Amino acid sequence: MVGEARTPTEENGPLEGVTVLDASRVLVGPFCTMQLGDLGADVIKIERPGEGDQTRGWYPPSFGDEEGTESGDKREEPGESAYYVSVNRNKRSVELNLASEAGRTVFRDLANEADVLVENFRVGKMAEWGLGYGDLCESNPGLIYCAISGYGEWGPDRDKPAYDIMMQARGGLMSITGVEGGPPVRVGVALADVGAGMYATQAILASLLERELGDGTGQKVDVSLLDGQAAWMSYMATNYFASGDPPGRMGSKHPNIAPYQAFQTRDGYVVVACSSDPFWPPLCEALDRPDLLADERFETNTKRVRNRAVLDAELNAEFAALTTEEALDALADHDVPASHVRDMAELFDDPQIHARGMHVEMDHPTAGTVEMPGSPMHFSRTPTTYRHHPPLLGEHTADVLTEYGYDEGDLRTLREAGAIPDE
Numbered sequence: 236m237v238g239e240a241r242t243p244t245e246e247n248g249p250l251e252g253v254t255v256l257d258a259s260r261v262l263v264g265p266f267c268t269m270q271l272g273d274l275g276a277d278v279i280k281i282e283r284p285g286e287g288d289q290t291r292g293w294y295p296p297s298f299g300d301e302e303g304t305e306s307g308d309k310r311e312e313p314g315e316s317a318y319y320v321s322v323n324r325n326k327r328s329v330e331l332n333l334a335s336e337a338g339r340t341v342f343r344d345l346a347n348e349a350d351v352l353v354e355n356f357r358v359g360k361m362a363e364w365g366l367g368y369g370d371l372c373e374s375n376p377g378l379i380y381c382a383i384s385g386y387g388e389w390g391p392d393r394d395k396p397a398y399d400i401m402m403q404a405r406g407g408l409m410s411i412t413g414v415e416g417g418p419p420v421r422v423g424v425a426l427a428d429v430g431a432g433m434y435a436t437q438a439i440l441a442s443l444l445e446r447e448l449g450d451g452t453g454q455k456v457d458v459s460l461l462d463g464q465a466a467w468m469s470y471m472a473t474n475y476f477a478s479g480d481p482p483g484r485m486g487s488k489h490p491n492i493a494p495y496q497a498f499q500t501r502d503g504y505v506v507v508a509c510s511s512d513p514f515w516p517p518l519c520e521a522l523d524r525p526d527l528l529a530d531e532r533f534e535t536n537t538k539r540v541r542n543r544a545v546l547d548a549e550l551n552a553e554f555a556a557l558t559t560e561e562a563l564d565a566l567a568d569h570d571v572p573a574s575h576v577r578d579m580a581e582l583f584d585d586p587q588i589h590a591r592g593m594h595v596e597m598d599h600p601t602a603g604t605v606e607m608p609g610s611p612m613h614f615s616r617t618p619t620t621y622r623h624h625p626p627l628l629g630e631h632t633a634d635v636l637t638e639y640g641y642d643e644g645d646l647r648t649l650r651e652a653g654a655i656p657d658e
Contacts, residue, residue, distance in 0.1 A: 406464025
């Protein structure tokens with residue numbers, strides 16, 4: 236907690252002793268706070284009583300009883316939503332009604348002791364409740380307050396709604412995703428949310444470091460999905476700035492490198508990453524095409540990009556005559572970077588993925604064993620940890636409030652006020 240000395244341990248990770256108050260929901264905020272939890276922070280997830288995070292209801296699929304069960308006239312909820320499970324480990328769930336003054340008072344008490352607060356409500360909603368940064372930093376000047384929204388807290392579109400698919404479109408990503416001449420395609424994972432969640436995590440960690448090196452004062456962090464998408468355009472954006480021509484859809488091809496794409500084989504596809512000139516000779520050798528190596532039109536990457544249409548025709552014909560396995564074997568024998576296109580089953584059955592701890596299983600009190608991707612952050616002394624299963628709705632309400640000084644009488648009063656649910 237703020238101002239307290241802490242000593243991170245191997246058991247809990249580098250952020251042990253840091254308290255995060257998580258007032259976010261769905262994906263962008265929970266993805267951010269899960270990363271902080273993986274790093275050892277105590278993440279207290281605030282959820283609406285009786286409903287919780289919207290993703291709790293986003294099934295199928297789910298872990299446990301997917302279909303639900305009948306209990307008298309009431310239908311019990313099915314098992315834990317796979318979507319919810321994916322971004323909510325290492326958190327404790329507190330049901331708290333922020334629409335009530337009593338609930339907001341409890342939230343302020345929690346925020347007074349927090350190091351970090353993360354929220355992704357509509358811009359201005361937290362301030363409307365008296366829970367904005369300006370309200371909370373007065374009693375907790377060390378608080379790092381991270382607000383995540385679609386468009387950010389200023390600008391003409393600050394009040395507009397935002398969802399991942401529209402942000403992929405508005406943020407330029409869909410203009411460069413899909414086959415040439417084809418319709419725009421959404422990237423299969425919600426990259427606008429995930430990207431903004433990663434930027435939020437980076438900003439929070441930088442703020443924690445600055446607070447530690449400075450005078451202990453926190454600050455507000457403002458992250459938007461649209462900003463994140465614009466930043467992620469990286470070399471596609473600078474290609475446009477340099478040429479004046481907006482890049483279009485190229486399928487799996489790369490605008491600056493050739494060959495760097497998927498080729499269709501007799502029974503599937505093989506992806507080839509000839510990312511620099513030294514890979515070109517072994518690729519020609521793997522395909523038994525010394526004439527391509529001798530062709531001046533292809534001797535450098537610049538020339539291969541300029542003569543892409545001719546080169547593609549030659550390589551398409553070569554790979555079309557091979558099975559995927561034959562192509563991969565030939566490319567591997569010549570140390571050419573290549574892969575087939577794997578699905579989720581193949582990915583998480585990969586020995587490399589298992590060796591790196593990227594396939595995680597956790598015991599859950601009602602859903603049995605739940606599986607999810609692991610954390611990609613690896614440390615030599617204070618590793619990421621998986622300490623808490625994705626919590627049941629309100630699983631820790633009484634425990635957390637008791638830790639913050641609320642006794643049984645206080646809890647009873649909060650129940651009567653509608654701030655927390657009945658037992």
